[in-house]
Amino acid sequence: MDKTIIQVAGLRKEFHVGDVTVHALKGIDLTITQGEFVAIMGTSGSGKSTMLNILGCLDKPTGGDYFLDGINVAGLDKNQLAEVRNLKLGFVFQAYNLLPRTSALENVELPLFYNPRVKTRERRDRARAALEAVGLAGRMHHTPAQLSGGQQQRVAIARSLVNDPVVILADEATGNLDTRTSYEIMELFQRLNDQGKTIVFVTHEPDIARLTKRSIVFRDGHVIKQQAVTDRLYASELIAALPVEND
Amino acid sequence: MNYTNLLKISGGALLRNKMRAFLTMLGIIIGVASVIAMLGIGQGSKQSIREQMSGMGTNLVFVMPGSQQRGGVQMGPSNMQSLTMDDVTAIAKECPHVAAVSPEVRSSGQVVAGNKNWPSTIYGGNVAYMGIKKIEVADGRLFTDKEVHAMAKVCLVGQTVVDNLFGEGADPIGQTIRFKKIPMLIIGVLAEKGENSFGQDQDDMIIAPYTTVQRRILAIDHIQGIYTSATSEEESELAIAEISTVLRRQHKISNPADDDFRVMAQAELVKMFTSISDVLTMLLGAIAGISLLVGGIGIMNIMFVSVTERTREIGLRMAIGGKSIHIMAQFLIESMMLSVSGGIVGILLGYLISYVVSGMMGWPVVITSQSVVLSFLVCSAIGIFFGWYPARKASALNPIDALRYE
Incomplete structure (x- = not known):
């Protein structure tokens, strides 16, 4: 039996906009175990972004329980949440969110700055290793402006890996990329998943979701469909099938 | 999170915006440099006044004839002939806090030597006179008690007088000058003192025995002033009281308001x-x-811009585990780095300006460690004070909103 990484039970989230109360999440039950590759899907307003914010410990639920790696996150305060984010979570954003005019290596080092247990030497070594793992060994001292979109996203993925998180949360991580680069990034995610990383991937593209192992569909604050991906695709095969680019 | 990491983060952020960081620092640099230079020049002028006036002896106590009403007529002080040699003798005998005393008489007029002449002032005193007024003999000798008694026609001349009558570098000792038709033998040359703080040439003078000036040149019985040395600077007040008491008795004055x-x-x-x-x-x-304050406001302004511009960075830092206190510390350290490094550069620049000014304008400059420490503390305080509000704004951001900020 695989270890449970994320367990959500009866999770509710309400927002107060003026006098109106918006029920963004209306009682979500969800379990994600180690080694899973989950796609969270849904149209805008379905609650998937709110779900991701709560899973990412950036926001606190109004009610219900959320166990992350055995810790009940719902009861933690702001600073404890920051620590959880630092040690347990890796984020990959649609817009990469790298620091400008800062080398790839320094960008990847960033989460380790907030981890007091990591010393300078170890920080550098781990950042190097993470960049090598995403295939950017030769680009360590390039700034984001000197990197392509796909390479920038790889730096961001290396950054999410560097603290060895229990789960990587990717928010539309291929949204800003062309088809080929998207597949390349997805290939990287599939490889990391094969190595045992748990990945939660928010997307609204059904063909990207087919590259994962399980899809969870949100609508109006409810999970309306949860199913294993039966006709799973492999990014490496998709790339091979793409027409050869003429440079 | 340790402090080294925070320093690295803040320093890195500043280095990414070198030009902007420098321009922001410039406000502080100019502010601190001007504080240092202005205080330096001010202190310098104060010290030079003090030095020059102390050049005449800080324990100097002197008596001038005062104005007085005589039968309802207010007399001008210069017309008064109230001081006499008897007063000098009485002060010398009865005032324990007076170390030395000399009368002073003076006369202005043309000094003649050969075919040259020069307007100057002749001062008459006794042998203690030059000691009291801290005038030294550079060459030759001082007149003696015997020469004072004998109304000897001898004198010591200042360098300006020598230059104008005998030419620069000439040795006038043994030569004769005439002052109001009285020929006088030069027995010594006074040490140079230069100009005093009021621009008066202190080398344009002749010193002779007071008897010579009083009897032979002015033909008067009174004296024009009494110069004394108190036993020390602190005892000047005591000396003043003693001299006043003696003079009132000598002049038969009972009410101090009637002092002559x-x-x-x-x-x-x-x-x-x-x-x-x-x-x-x-x-x-x-x-x-005020310019330092404006520099501080400049820092606050830039820090606000910086917080707004880097909202996404702040969101990211929070998402990857930065706590509010880290974000706050980062921006606070940034503003302190700006103000403190600006302060250090400003202090150096202030030194430079002070020395250039003192070199070019000939103004004395004294930079006290006090003003350096003070301006350094002030700019550290500015860094905290003006950095605090933007830093708080940054740390209070909601990471979800900050990450989506466009």
């Missing part, structure tokens, strides 16, 4: 003039302080 003399201490004059320069220094310092 004025007793003053050099120490008081020094205090008066330095207080004027203190006021000036404060004014200059205040103006420079």
Whole structure:
């Protein structure tokens, strides 16, 4: 039996906009175990972004329980949440969110700055290793402006890996990329998943979701469909099938 | 999170915006440099006044004839003939806090030597006179008690007089000059003192025995002033009291309001003039302080821009585990780095300006460690004060909103 990484039970989230109360999440039950590759899907307003914010410990639920790696996150305060984010979570954003005019290596080092247990030497070594793992060994001292979109996203993925998180949360991580680069990034995610990383991937593209192992569909604050991906695709095969680019 | 990491983060952020960081620092640099330079110039002028006036001896206490009403007529002080040699003798005998005393008589007129002449002033005193007024003999000798008694026609001349009558570098000792038709033998040359703080040439003088000046040149019985040395600067006040008592008895005055003399201490004059320069220094310092304040506001302005511009960075830092306190510390350290490094550069620049000014304008400059420490503390405080609000704004951001900020 695989270890449970994320367990959500009866999770509710309400927002107060003026006098109106918006029920963004209306009682979500969800379990994600180690080694899973989950796609969270849904149209805008379905609650998937709110779900991701709560899973990412950036926001606190109004009610219900959320166990992350055995810790009940719902009861933690702001600073404890920051620590959880630092040690347990890796984020990959649609817009990469790298620091400008800062080398790839320094960008990847960033989460380790907030981890007091990591010393300078170890920080550098781990950042190097993470960049090598995403295939950017030769680009360590390039700034984001000197990197392509796909390479920038790889730096961001290396950054999410560097603290060895229990789960990587990717928010539309291929949204800003062309088809080929998207597949390349997805290939990287599939490889990391094969190595045992748990990945939660928010997307609204059904063909990207087919590259994962399980899809969870949100609508109006409810999970309306949860199913294993039966006709799973492999990014490496998709790339091979793409027409050869003429440079 | 350790401090080294915070310093690295903040330093890195500043290095990414070198030009902007430098321009922001410039406000502080100019502010601190002007504070240092202004205070330096102010302190310098104060010290030079003090030095020059002390050049005449800080324990100097002197008596001038004072104005007095005679039968309802107010007399001008210069017309008064109230001081006599008897007063000098009485002061010498009865005032324990007076170390030395000399009469003073003086006369202005043309000095003639050969075919040259020069307008100067001849001062008459006794053998203690030059000691009291801290005038030294550079060459030759001082006149003796015997020569004072004999109304000897001898004198010592200042360098300006030598230059104008005998040419620069000439040795006038043994030569004769005439002052109001009285021929006098030069027995010594006075050590150079230069100009005093009022621009008066202190080398344009002749010193002779007071008897010679009083009897032979002026043909008067009274004296024009009494110069004394108090036993120390602190005892000047005691000396003034003793001299006043003696003179009142000598002049048969019972009510101090009727005094026909004025007793003053050099120490008081020094205090008066330095207080004027203190006021000036404060004014200059205040103006420079305002520019420092403006520099501080510049830092706050840039920090606000920086927080707004880096909202996404702040969101990211929070998402990857930065706590509010880390974000706050980062921006606070950034603003302190700006202000403190600006302060250090400003202090160096202030030194430079001070020395250039003193070199070019000939103004004395004194930079006290006080003003350096003060301006350094002020700019550290500015860093915290003006950095605090933007830093708080940054740390209060909601990471979800900050990450989506466009």
